[in-house]
Every structure is written in structure tokens, then in C-alpha cells.
Amino acid sequence: AILDAWLTPDFGLANAGVVTLLESRVVDLNGLATKRDTSIKVLSQNLRCADDPNGNSIGERARRFKQLFEEYQPDLLGTQETTAGWNNYLKKFGGSEYGMVGCSRDGREATSGEWNTILYRKDRFELLDSDTTWLSNTPTEATKVEGALCLRICTWALLKDKLTGETILFANTHLDHS
Numbered sequence: 435a436i437l438d439a440w441l442t443p444d445f446g447l448a449n450a451g452v453v454t455l456l457e458s459r460v461v462d463l464n465g466l467a468t469k470r471d472t473s474i475k476v477l478s479q480n481l482r483c484a485d486d487p488n489g490n491s492i493g494e495r496a497r498r499f500k501q502l503f504e505e506y507q508p509d510l511l512g513t514q515e516t517t518a519g520w521n522n523y524l525k526k527f528g529g530s531e532y533g534m535v536g537c538s539r540d541g542r543e544a545t546s547g548e549w550n551t552i553l554y555r556k557d558r559f560e561l562l563d564s565d566t567t568w569l570s571n572t573p574t575e576a577t578k579v580e581g582a583l584c585l586r587i588c589t590w591a592l593l594k595d596k597l598t599g600e601t602i603l604f605a606n607t608h609l610d611h612s
Contacts, residue, residue: 472598474558477508480608483515483548496523503527511553512589512606518545528553535564536606539585541576542566550589550606559593562601566590569607582610 479499485492500523503511513524516536524534532553540547554561567573569586578585588607595602 472595474510474595474602475506475508476510476512476604477503477506478512478514478606480514481516481520483517483520492517492519492523496520499523500527508553509555509558510593510604511551512604513549513551513553514606514608516549516551517547521549521551524551524553531555531557533559533561535561535591536589537566537587539566539568539576539587544576547585548608550587550608552589552591552604552606554591554593554604558596560596561591562594563592564590569609578610581612583612584610586610 479502481499482490482495504527511524511532513520516524518538521534521536524532528534533556534551534553536549536551538544538547538549550566552564566587566589568575568577569582569588570577570579576585586607586609588605590603590605593602593604594600
């Protein structure tokens with residue numbers, strides 16, 4: 435009888451001795467979320483290293499990419515055809531909220547060439563390890579596999595999810611077009 439006095443369809447229901455409260459009411463009652471969202475938002479984007487004319491200069495594309503980045507606010511971002519100039523933009527977009535890993539396909543210390551840069555939200559993930567390997571018979575050296583037109587790499591990050599405690603491996607590559 436007491437349940438009938440305060441349970442209504444917009445608050446909760448009682449049926450055969452089982453009380454079911456609406457999630458929104460539980461939140462109101464105890465100030466705590468009843469579940470947490472553990473999904474991971476991932477964005478992959480080929481940035482196209484070339485500086486093309488007619489509205490496709492890197493500066494013009496950077497503005498459009500910034501809008502995409504802000505709209506989706508990814509937890510993880512993998513980019514392809516990322517040049518040193520693009521990496522500078524990514525540092526601006528990510529600010530202090532994102533960590534960034536990767537190296538040029540031309541070599542670990544090279545400033546030329548292309549990266550498969552990974553950005554990760556530092557408030558969500560702890561970086562445990564990362565590296566870049568070449569897609570070749572000698573994966574620790576800047577080499578290409580026979581028949582490929584370009585050096586190709588895979589950048590990876592081993593991350594601990596601060597929400598779940600799980601460890602994930604995020605790999606980012608760009609395969610050869612030949």
C-alpha cells in the first residue's frame with residue numbers, strides 16, 4: 435500500500451513485490467549516475483599530405499579537420515599521410531588534453547615524410563608503451579616490402595583505460611596503394 439502512494443508511471447513501478455525505479459529518478463535520489471559510458475570514440479582520418487590548390491591547401495583542410503575533430507571529440511585518433519606540418523596542427527587541436535605518438539616512415543628521427551600519428555585523450559588513457567614498425571621484412575628499419583611503392587608503417591599505442599582498467603592496443607596503419 436505504501437508503494438502505491440508514491441510510485442507512479444513517471445517515477446517507477448511495483449509489480450509482484452518487485453520495485454523498478456526509472457533511472458532518471460535514481461539519479462535524482464542519490465545524485466549518482468546508475469551506469470557509466472565505457473564506449474570509446476575512435477576517429478581515423480587520412481589528412482592527405484599534399485598541398486593541393488583550389489581549396490585543398492593544408493591550411494584550408496586544417497580548418498575543416500578542426501571542425502570535424504571538435505564535433506566528434508574522439509578518445510582515440512589515428513591519422514594517415516600526416517606530415518610534420520600536420521603534426522603541428524594536431525598539437526594545437528589536441529592541446530594539453532591529448533597525448534601524441536608516432537614517427538616518420540622515413541626513420542625514427544626523420545622530420546620529413548609521413549606519419550601515422552596517434553592521439554589519445556590523456557584523461558581517459560594512460561600510455562603504457564608505443565612504437566612504430568615498418569611493414570617490411572625488417573620491421574625495425576625504415577624499409578619497404580618488395581613491390582611496394584612507398585615505405586609503410588604501423589604505429590601502435592598500448593593504453594590503459596582509466597574508466598575500465600582494461601588495456602587496449604590501438605594500431606594505425608596506411609597500406610600501400612600498389
